[in-house]
Amino acid sequence: MRINRRFRTVIAAITSLILLFLLFSLSDAPAYAMHISEGILPAWWAILWFAVSMPFLFLGLRQLRIRGLHNTQLKPMIGLIGAAVFIISCMPIPVPTAGSCSHPCGTGIAAIFIGPLLTVVVTSVALVLQALFLAHGGLTTLGANVTSMGIAGAFVGYGTFILVRRLSGRWWIAAFLAGLLSDWATYSVTSFELATALHGSAPFGKFFLTVLVAFMPTQVPLGILEGFLCVGAYRFILTRKPELLKTFSDNIA
Amino acid sequence: MKIALATGLIIVLALGIYIGLRVSDSKWAGVDESVVEKFAVEANHPPWEPLINIERGDLPLLLFLLAGAAGGFTAGYYFRSLFPPKGKG
Known part of the structure; x- marks a missing residue:
């Protein structure tokens, strides 16, 4: 028994070392990803996206206060999900089919567990920290990044999960599609x-499709990966502590 | 059995990525550089320097390591609170 436990510990340590080595080997040139960098958007567009994201953030903070009064497990759940979104959304993953790196978003998983409005809140906090300390994204483009990752990713993921679960009745299809589509929705937005x-004199539709197609080689496989991540996370809670899902899903609306 | 399978899968994935990186001559740039910045520069809206520019030597390594550690610690702390070990629940 003890040998078995030691063996598992050694295997886990070796695996961690390999993964750490891989992360460091990728880090000779910092690889950031989808967040729109500082200063890329003209001022009016930056202000517009701030204006779009603020009401969602306000409603999210309001929901946090109200739900926090009745649910003692909300605080640890928000802490766990917030940390997960922060880590997942600044973790560059190499995609061999594209020869480039990008990251999943984690907002599909978050939205299933804590709801889309609270996901906007945790995403905003993660994006502010990344913009300030990791040069990942930017403060002027924060509104646009919150809109794409926090709002679009969360609402598409949550809506997909609810809809597919009601239609098919199978949680794993719903979780997979929620992860997949929340990722793709983020990059589409x-x-x-x-x-x-930025389309300038070029036709908007053509420019939009060109950017979207440029994202596809990296984001199609990563979206699938995010779908599997979502299934894994949901299955973990379903088997380990299913009452947690009920506690949170009952209070989301 | 499950742990062995998961460990095997992770090792195979890690080796796959490692071999892919060694064989490929791609730059492995992030899509912010290969897509977002590319279109922004073409539209005469190149990115500004970040508010806190971390591109100095190994500083990005340190900051990403600290961010990972802080995020991992926070996640672990709340994970234990939500999923306490058996007997402590």
Whole structure:
């Protein structure tokens, strides 16, 4: 028994070392990803996306206060999900089919567990920290990044999960599609934001499709990966502590 | 059995990525550089320097490591609170 436990510990340590080595080997040139960098959007567009994201953030903070009064497990759940979104959304993953790196978003998983409005809140906090300390994204483009990752990713993921679960009755299909579509929705909205601000004299639709297609080689496989991540996370809670899902899903609306 | 399978899968994935990186001559740039910045520069809207520019030597490594550690610690702390070990629940 003890040998078995030691063996598992050694295997886990070796695996961790390999993964750490891989992360460091990728880090000789910092690889950031989807967030729109500082200063890319013209001022009016940056202000517009702030205006779009603020009401969602306000409603999210309001929901946090109200739900926090009745649910003692909300605080640890928000902490766990917030940390997960922060880590997942700044973790560059190499995609061999594209020869480039990008990251999943984690907002599909978050929205299933804590609801889309609270996902907007945790995403905003994660994006502010990344913009300030990791040069990942930017403060002027924060509104646009919250809109694409926090709002679009969360609402598409949550809506997909609810809809597919009701239609098919199978949680794993719903969780997979929620992860997949929340990722793709994030990058579609990023393409939309870039196209509206930067298309210039080129036709908007053509510019939008060009940006979207440029994202596809990296984001199609990563979206599938995010779908599997979502299934894994949901299955873990379903088997380990299913009452947690009930506690949270009953209070989302 | 499950742990062995998961460990095997992770090792195979890690080796796959490692071999892919060694064989490929791609730059492995992030899509912010290969897509977002590319279109922004073409539209005469190149990115500004970040508010806190971390591109100095190994500083990005340190900051990403600290961010991962802080995020991992936070996640672990709340994970234990939500999923306490058996007997402590």
